[in-house]
Amino acid sequence: MKCEVVAVGTELLLGQIVDTNSSWIGEQLALVGIDSHYQTKVGDNLDRMIEVLRQAVDRSDAVIVCGGLGPTQDDITRNAIAAVMGVELVRDPALVEKIQQMFGGRGRVMPENNLLQADVPVGASLNPAMPGTAPGLICPLTGGDDGKVIYAVPGVPWEMQQMVTAGILPDLQARAGITAVLRSRTLRTWGQSESGLAEQLDEEIQRLDEAGTATIAFLASGWEGLKVRITAKAATEAEVVEILDEEEARVREIIGDIVFGLDDDTMESVVLQLLRDRGLTLGLAESLTGGLIASRLTNIPGCSDVFRGAIVPYHRDLKQSVLGAPDVPAVSEEMVLAMAAGVCETLGSDVGIAVSGVAGPDPHEGLEPGALWIGLHLPDHSEAINLTLPFDRERIRQFTCIMSLNLLRTRILGGS
């Protein structure tokens, strides 16, 4: 079973919008075991859309076409699909009523154009999910293309995602005769390179290759860390979860405490939860990162029970006047230790993280860009580490952010 993706919209070709929808759909298809060999972007032009859809149907078993289902004159995806199917569009009275109700429910008058969204190719059915006013279409092909199908979804990401998950992936799996349950679990890691992890897990990956129970894939994600994805297939949900549990335990035993979380965890959410579990509050003294760590932590709802606040002593003299640091070099062990202790005092937190360094692009006080210190103050422990990051300004700040949180994480867990 091969399924390809067609993204529709002149704004995509002009680079006004980056096509993240196709990437997301590609990832979902891979996760449920459907091959996808091509993704195409085409503008709002009927002839070219028909040509692209025709070709996709010829070389694949299914096509997901994304965008062009709105109520304007530019939205002609349903016309292109009808042409490929060789059928007419008919207005669906149930859909008319549904769209009218959605407008009525929001107390707005519906523009007449919106009824275009109730036009459906003859023979098509509706996607069971319909979070907006644009219906998703499931369009089976006939004749020489019997058994093939075109799915149409809107370009609005959250509408598209609901429709793919609820109405397309299960249908594709059924058509492919996939009865097995396929599930993935992602181990979020920080502190090891992709080649290093691959080397550590080499034997286990070979063992899995032979056993055929699960697969392991790596996904480098910048300052989000390196993701290790375990994918398994089994007859039932319970069995697949058992395989994933077992494999997760094996992988954790091999790669150790560089695993900071699972799936939707982030370094920030994990550190906040660790502090919460231990009844500790956090304060930050951010010079180098200039508020970046604080802004990441406060992006997480409910952080306020743990996170007391931050001081960004960007000007040198504030390290002394606000944090009570001594008159030592701004980027030094003594300074970050004093800042970390001082921020606990000033903000009344149990734990303090302090960072100071040279963000670049120019050297500062005789230090090269990327030279930095991270200081940590816990109720029963203080330390500072020194790093030199060979990156540009943005990545120096980003990596300092996750490295300082990871340092706190490992210390709370008692690691070295």
Place this chain on the structure above:
Amino acid sequence: MKCEVVAVGTELLLGQIVDTNSSWIGEQLALVGIDSHYQTKVGDNLDRMIEVLRQAVDRSDAVIVCGGLGPTQDDITRNAIAAVMGVELVRDPALVEKIQQMFGGRGRVMPENNLLQADVPVGASLNPAMPGTAPGLICPLTGGDDGKVIYAVPGVPWEMQQMVTAGILPDLQARAGITAVLRSRTLRTWGQSESGLAEQLDEEIQRLDEAGTATIAFLASGWEGLKVRITAKAATEAEVVEILDEEEARVREIIGDIVFGLDDDTMESVVLQLLRDRGLTLGLAESLTGGLIASRLTNIPGCSDVFRGAIVPYHRDLKQSVLGAPDVPAVSEEMVLAMAAGVCETLGSDVGIAVSGVAGPDPHEGLEPGALWIGLHLPDHSEAINLTLPFDRERIRQFTCIMSLNLLRTRILGGS
């Protein structure tokens, strides 16, 4: 002249990397007046790459293929191009030497595989830009495809961008017989909706349509504001600049002080420069935004002469203990005025911005998510504004960031 884009890489199809390269190339092509009707993603598979390139050559005059030029076994773009050209690959001795020198210059031993990057299809020439070890290729076609061309560039964005700018766009324009100079200027705006701007500029856009001297396009960019792009074409650089200057002045006269900058300016860079010009320093008291404004300002090199620092008094009692605010509701006019004045005192800055509000997703102290106050303290002026933003947590924080900086901008400029 039609040019399409092919992005190569199985990781693109699997959604592990979002293809931003094609979007960037699409934008550049549009800016120099080259049509682009299709963009295709294909995996690292020789047959499918040849098929996709063949089709692109058939329906367009030029193809830019991006990725697959590295030194690994997966990197087979040069093989696919040679197949489409009907020629062999030959190792280019000058390129061998250049690649060896690049490695030598970094003091590293070159893996033998890297010499694969010196293999070039017979008849191809090199892109004049070569910022990494992967050369860019310019591959003219012959026979029935005479006059057509395939350009190959690496998938690393900054290498690709240099090659497109230096070696591909000028070549495409020459092939298209475009001798006119096409230039754009982007007016960065904040404070007006796209439909509002379109209405204000409606008459001017009609006038330009008739005069044919320039075009105006809008590009909504979230919390980066709304971009108004003026594009003009003329025989010489001097003439096109004159047209852009004239049109920029007209547009500014119509839409007024919502224009905060040009081209690469950001709200942060503009506000920092305004403060610098007036010899003023800045301090922030960020509750709602939790360090986001500070992290944006400190992302800009050289900010430290103007930006003194920030206090993130996330916990309620810090607004009093660190900033000396009175015991008033956390989200109120009195609070943000006191915080803005207090942060000037604590950080020794001339100007203070304070924000406090409910980020959500839950209501807080009887206020709905999105309810917020922004306070401003200048040497000769204080004020506070109240807003309710109907957004999610992330956008509430983002919009508060740019709105507070824009408030400062307009006040420094003496606007209302």
